[in-house]
Amino acid sequence: TGAITMDPGYKNSGSCKSEITFLDGEEGILRYRGYSIEDLAEKSNFLEVSYLLIFGELPKAAELEKFETDIRKYTLVNEEMKNIIDGFPKNAHPMGVLASLTSALTAFNPKSVNVANEKDMYEAVCKTMGKFLVIATWTYRKNMGFPLNYYDNTKGYVENFMRLMFELPTGPYKNNPVVINALDKLFILHADHEQNCSTSTVRMVGSSHAGLFASISAGVSALWGPLHGGANQAVLEMLEEIQANGGDADKYLAKAKDKEDPFRLMGFGHRVYKNFDPRAKIIKKAADEVLATLGVDDPILTIAKKLEESALQDEYFKSRNLYPNVDFYSGIIYRALGIPTEMFTVLFAIGRLPGWIAQWKEMRINKEPIGRPRQIYTGAPLRPFVNAENR
Numbered sequence: 267t268g269a270i271t272m273d274p275g276y277k278n279s280g281s282c283k284s285e286i287t288f289l290d291g292e293e294g295i296l297r298y299r300g301y302s303i304e305d306l307a308e309k310s311n312f313l314e315v316s317y318l319l320i321f322g323e324l325p326k327a328a329e330l331e332k333f334e335t336d337i338r339k340y341t342l343v344n345e346e347m348k349n350i351i352d353g354f355p356k357n358a359h360p361m362g363v364l365a366s367l368t369s370a371l372t373a374f375n376p377k378s379v380n381v382a383n384e385k386d387m388y389e390a391v392c393k394t395m396g397k398f399l400v401i402a403t404w405t406y407r408k409n410m411g412f413p414l415n416y417y418d419n420t421k422g423y424v425e426n427f428m429r430l431m432f433e434l435p436t437g438p439y440k441n442n443p444v445v446i447n448a449l450d451k452l453f454i455l456h457a458d459h460e461q462n463c464s465t466s467t468v469r470m471v472g473s474s475h476a477g478l479f480a481s482i483s484a485g486v487s488a489l490w491g492p493l494h495g496g497a498n499q500a501v502l503e504m505l506e507e508i509q510a511n512g513g514d515a516d517k518y519l520a521k522a523k524d525k526e527d528p529f530r531l532m533g534f535g536h537r538v539y540k541n542f543d544p545r546a547k548i549i550k551k552a553a554d555e556v557l558a559t560l561g562v563d564d565p566i567l568t569i570a571k572k573l574e575e576s577a578l579q580d581e582y583f584k585s586r587n588l589y590p591n592v593d594f595y596s597g598i599i600y601r602a603l604g605i606p607t608e609m610f611t612v613l614f615a616i617g618r619l620p621g622w623i624a625q626w627k628e629m630r631i632n633k634e635p636i637g638r639p640r641q642i643y644t645g646a647p648l649r650p651f652v653n654a655e656n657r
């Protein structure tokens with residue numbers, strides 16, 4: 267079989283060729299389909315960026331309008347899905363519920379997608395974008411014991427997220443454009459990141475020709491881990507803990523540096539970015555703006571800034587090129603917008619959805635082979651079977 271090259275964590279292995287996202291870790295550059303993340307965050311909106319990632323070009327005005335209308339058509343979720351939600355304990359983590367519900371969608375949408383057929387693929391894209399948003403918010407409604415909401419066709423996609431989450435029978439959710447704009451920007455910044463853990467998972471699962479919902483459900487589970495998307499929740503919990511313990515950021519820096527202590531500074535470090543994470547730069551600025559505009563004075567932000575400042579001057583972090591990543595400041599904005607901490611990673615998933623879809627589609631259209639890494643066996647050599655009574 268020839269020599270096997272070991273590369274645990276695929277640190278130096280490419281798994282595919284892709285036209286979707288360009289990332290230069292040394293220079294801190296991120297582009298979707300050739301457009302800089304700075305430009306997109308400033309001038310575009312989430313649905314437009316989703317279209318760009320999935321279909322390769324920015325939509326014309328009519329195409330964007332059609333895309334939004336077509337997504338709306340699929341925002342109704344089968345009533346039987348509610349029985350599945352009811353089966354979860356009330357305090358179940360929203361990411362676990364989201365992965366299960368996404369997987370359950372396969373039961374109601376069993377038709378496999380003919381990726382070569384543009385109409386079929388387009389319909390699958392709209393269906394996934396429509397239903398995923400609604401079930402993502404249902405994970406929160408379930409936790410709160412609130413009745414489940416439906417999409418409001420008179421409102422935009424991102425605004426619907428807030429409505430679906432927070433509108434109660436007792437009164438309408440009050441729209442705040444500052445909040446919607448901030449969320450829109452955050453979703454754009456999370457929309458794709460080439461072959462990260464969850465995206466590679468989506469491609470890997472899809473490489474066996476498993477369906478779109480099944481592949482995305484696997485992506486949700488991969489994203490949940492604290493080393494990946496789960497870091498946004500972990501960052502906020504870490505900052506709250508520092509605050510509760512008197513605000514001593516240096517103590518936590520020392521813990522993160524201690525090799526005997528498994529603690530890591532959450533929201534710091536990145537596999538690919540070795541100078542800075544361009545998304546973190548945009549988010550840090552947005553956090554300042556959002557908090558100022560909403561008039562929120564959050565002591566957690568002060569702790570985060572102090573922690574960042576100390577880490578950036580520290581030899582341990584400097585020598586390892588550890589910088590704040592996308593998750594370091596996003597939670598502070600989410601918190602200011604009234605999003606509960608347990609929902610942070612769900613918001614990451616909503617943002618990452620178009621990236622997962624685009625990568626799944628590209629993988630299938632390029633007819634990539636089934637993903638199947640090799641290994642080097644290090645277990646016991648051949649040994650004779652021993653009957654239970656003689657063990």
Ligand code: CMC
Nearest residue numbers: 492493494495497522530531532533534535536537586591
């Ligand atoms: N705190 C303390 N030390 C760290 C950290 C950290 N956050 N991150 C890396 N290191 C150290 C690590 O111990 C190692 O030290 P040494 O060379 O002495 O053994 C060195 O830096 C290299 O780390 P690594 O674990 O080999 O790097 P990796 O590329 O495998 O891991 C990472 C990247 C993002 C998983 C890691 O930096 C980490 O665990 N960060 C904290 C979790 C986090 O913020 N994740 C979000 C990532 S960005 C968004 C996303 O992907 O969802």
